[in-house]
Amino acid sequence: MKPAMETAAEENAEQSQEKKGCFECCIKCLGGVxxxxxxxxxxxxxxxxxxxxxxxVALTGTVSILEQHFSTTASDHALLSEVIQLMQYVIYGIASFFFLYGIILLAEGFYTTSAVKELHGEFKTTACGRCISGMFVFLTYVLGVAWLGVFGFSAVPVFMFYNIWSTCEVIKSLQTNVTVPGDQICVDIRQYGIIPWNAVPGKACGPILENICNTNEFYMSYHLFIVACAGAGATVIALLIYMMATTYNYAVLKFKSREDCCTKF
Structure with missing residues (x-):
């Protein structure tokens, strides 16, 4: 029979060993994130x-503003309406694709991080695994360049709406100035190329333009385009982070594969 003190000491040692093993397991799992x-x-x-x-939503509001104030003839903006409708379907596709692609890239991050830190064995550094990592590096670079173009394109409507808004502010500031009537200050949407030059009326001046700027559709569309542009910028930054992470992991995997190859001989 063992003394009670020795038995208690052994139980405490076993419990401390279990806690230490659990702690090491948690640290190992956190290291693979x-x-x-x-x-x-x-x-x-x-x-x-x-x-x-x-x-x-901003594209829908833009079509409504054009139809009501700048292009009253349906045939003048028919092509623009079709293009915007197509862009909205493209937006649906972009949202679905990047939802799936983000999950895949996160899984690939777990994959390569585990391989780099050797958490789950040597099978993670196979040629197939390195090929998959290299493919994601290339695809992420391509998507990053593409999203730079999307970010630049999303800034175009922001620039257009800002010009209209700033013109309205000029009209408001000139209301007390008799020498420069606000009716002479106009915004011609046709110069942006979104509607043809024969569109009627094509432009808005003075109080009419000021009333357009005061509508909820203009206010919402303007600010939604700003938020959409910011979202495109955030996506570009996310893809840049993906590029750095996937490139680093792929480089380490490539180095480890050469190291393992050399140690076999």
Whole structure:
């Protein structure tokens, strides 16, 4: 029979060993979390959601403003309406694709991080795994360049709405100035190329333009385009983080594969 003190000491030692093993397991699991990919995924989801959601509503409001104030003939803006409708369908596709792609990139981040830190064995550094990682590096670079174009394109309506808004502010500031009547200050949408030059009326001047700026559709569309542009910028930043994370992981995997190859001989 063992003394009670020795038995208690052994039980305490076993409990401390279990706690230590559990702590080491938690640290090991936390070490396999791809924090860069996790941050990039959250940022990518947020940016794409803002761009797609706000962009879709803003495009609808833009068509309504054009139809009511700048192009009263349906045939003049028929092509523009079709293009905007197509862009809205493209937005649906972008949202669906990046929802899936973000999940895949996060899984790939777990995959490569586990391989780099050797958490789950040697099978993670196979040629197939390195090929998959390299494919995601290339695809992320291509999507990053594409989203730079999307970010630049999303700034165009912001610039157009800002010009209209700033012109309305000029009209308001000249209401007390008799020498410069506000009726002479106009905004011609036809110069932006979104409606043809024969569109009627094509432009708005003075109080009419000021009333357009005071409508809820203009206010909402203007600010939604700003948020959509910010969402596109956030997505670009997320893809840049993805680029750095996937490139680093792929480089380490490539180095480890050469190291393992050399140690076999």
């Amino acid at each position: 791809p924090y860069a990919s996790l941050v990039a995924t959250i940022l990518c989801f947020s940016g794409v959601a803002l761009f797609c959601g706000c962009g879709h």
